Amino acid sequence: APARQNFADRLEAALPPARLALLKLIADRAHRRRLPVYVVGGFVRDLLLNRPSQDFDIVVEGDAIALARALERELGGRVTSHSRFGTAKWHIAEIRASLLKNTLRLDNADLSDLPEYLDFISARTEFYDYPTALPTVERSSIKLDLHRRDFTINTLALRLDGRHYGDLYDYWGGYADLQRGLIRVLHSLSFVDDPTRMLRAVRFEQRFGFQIEDRTLQLMHEARDLLRQVSGDRLRHELELILAEEDPLPALQRLEELQLLESIHPDLHWNPQLNDPMHAALKAPLESAWNLPETWGGAPIRRMLAYLVWFLPLPAEKSANLAQRLRLPHHLREGLKIGAELIPDLPGLLDCAPSRIVARLDGVPLPVIYALFLLNRTSEIAEVLSTYATRWRHIHPVTDGHTLRAMGVSPGPAYRRILWALRAAWLDGEIHSPEEERRLLEQLIPTKPHD
Ligand code: ATP
Numbered sequence: 001a002p003a004r005q006n007f008a009d010r011l012e013a014a015l016p017p018a019r020l021a022l023l024k025l026i027a028d029r030a031h032r033r034r035l036p037v038y039v040v041g042g043f044v045r046d047l048l049l050n051r052p053s054q055d056f057d058i059v060v061e062g063d064a065i066a067l068a069r070a071l072e073r074e075l076g077g078r079v080t081s082h083s084r085f086g087t088a089k090w091h092i093a094e095i096r097a098s099l100l101k102n103t104l105r106l107d108n109a110d111l112s113d114l115p116e117y118l119d120f121i122s123a124r125t126e127f128y129d130y131p132t133a134l135p136t137v138e139r140s141s142i143k144l145d146l147h148r149r150d151f152t153i154n155t156l157a158l159r160l161d162g163r164h165y166g167d168l169y170d171y172w173g174g175y176a177d178l179q180r181g182l183i184r185v186l187h188s189l190s191f192v193d194d195p196t197r198m199l200r201a202v203r204f205e206q207r208f209g210f211q212i213e214d215r216t217l218q219l220m221h222e223a224r225d226l227l228r229q230v231s232g233d234r235l236r237h238e239l240e241l242i243l244a245e246e247d248p249l250p251a252l253q254r255l256e257e258l259q260l261l262e263s264i265h266p267d268l269h270w271n272p273q274l275n276d277p278m279h280a281a282l283k284a285p286l287e288s289a290w291n292l293p294e295t296w297g298g299a300p301i302r303r304m305l306a307y308l309v310w311f312l313p314l315p316a317e318k319s320a321n322l323a324q325r326l327r328l329p330h331h332l333r334e335g336l337k338i339g340a341e342l343i344p345d346l347p348g349l350l351d352c353a354p355s356r357i358v359a360r361l362d363g364v365p366l367p368v369i370y371a372l373f374l375l376n377r378t379s380e381i382a383e384v385l386s387t388y389a390t391r392w393r394h395i396h397p398v399t400d401g402h403t404l405r406a407m408g409v410s411p412g413p414a415y416r417r418i419l420w421a422l423r424a425a426w427l428d429g430e431i432h433s434p435e436e437e438r439r440l441l442e443q444l445i446p447t448k449p450h451d
Helices: 008-014 017-032 042-048 064-075 093-103 142-147 174-180 196-208 214-229 232-243 249-257 260-264 272-282 301-311 316-325 330-349 354-361 366-375 380-390 401-406 413-427 434-444
Strands: 037-040 057-060 078-082 087-091 117-122 124-127 136-139 157-159 167-169
Touching (some): 017 037, 017 057, 017 064, 037 042, 037 142, 042 174, 057 064, 064 078, 064 117, 142 167, 196 214, 196 232, 196 260, 214 260, 232 249, 232 301, 249 260, 272 301, 301 330, 301 366, 316 330, 330 354, 330 366, 330 380, 354 380, 354 413, 366 380, 401 413
Antiparallel strands (some): 037 057, 124 136
């Protein structure tokens, strides 16, 4: 039997009263149905590390959907479920006020102290029919449920029902590894079952300042070639979890050191020169004068900048390979291509008139220009890119298509040519006022045939 320690105090201290009261209510209803219930995984790990997190799943040793439905019948809200996985979501956003007031009797609590939904999971075990396949699922004990997890430190469970409230269930040695600071797989085929766990190992190791345990490291070396067979979508997801870490740089360095990046694709590497631009892309305040959009192609701008600073320094062909391997979104793929074409032209732009620079940079997506700015911070190129982004790209003549039409210029290619000549004159300081623009415009307008 596993060692029993009780962490009720830790739980009470970590959760806001409303969340705690709801958890206890659920535990009580489970207890009445003689169902053991637990909080497990990352929540327990973080609680024991004194880095409390708020989000927990509730694992039921039995039918989680039935428990969620019983709560729905008694208290309201709405349950959605997946019978194949034995999982249920209890949506309580709309009943939070009544839960707080009538059920939990917490008149002073804030609605936001309760989550919008809770996940209920039936303890289950998974079989992998062949390496890297998606698992087959079957109901099981908590012990086996915990066994399917990635690392021992993620196998800890705190039981909630009845007299077991706060008891730590540690079947797989997670507590000792947490104390020793070790990332350890549960069995020797773990990375074969799911090679993305190798990336997760590095992520947790670096996040907590732990060490990947020796045997686990050896298994990783033996299994790393399997990363080649993992889909781009799954790999990109794991990489993005790394990019979303508080400090992703050590993890990226460690992935390189363990040869995991090149196992994903031979062109994928990390080098310390990327640390500064990557930090600037993900963490440092973005230059506000650039007015970068918050998203690009529907994805968060920081993540897009991270990929750009990572891959733009590569030869066009390699970055295209990586974009393909990781199934990067369309905008990013295009951005990498446009950026790769621009890079060789950048030094030549240094001595050019503003209008030449604008002619070259217009049409290059702003995030691409920003990434190049970050990659060229120490050179004069950064200055040019920044002036373009913050000033030149906004400079336009007063005249527009309507003006030309009103002046009787017949619509056609002449419009573009005239408007550009005006813009270039502004950019290059040849004109400085609407009057000067007007005079230039009159010179530019083709003489009408009937004159
Ligand atoms: P984070 O703190 O980054 O959210 P977490 O430990 O909460 O980490 P999740 O990615 O939310 O991690 O996963 C929840 C739990 O599911 C983890 O604790 C882990 O044990 C398990 N898990 C997630 N991915 C895998 C995987 N690929 N293989 C095995 N178990 C996994």
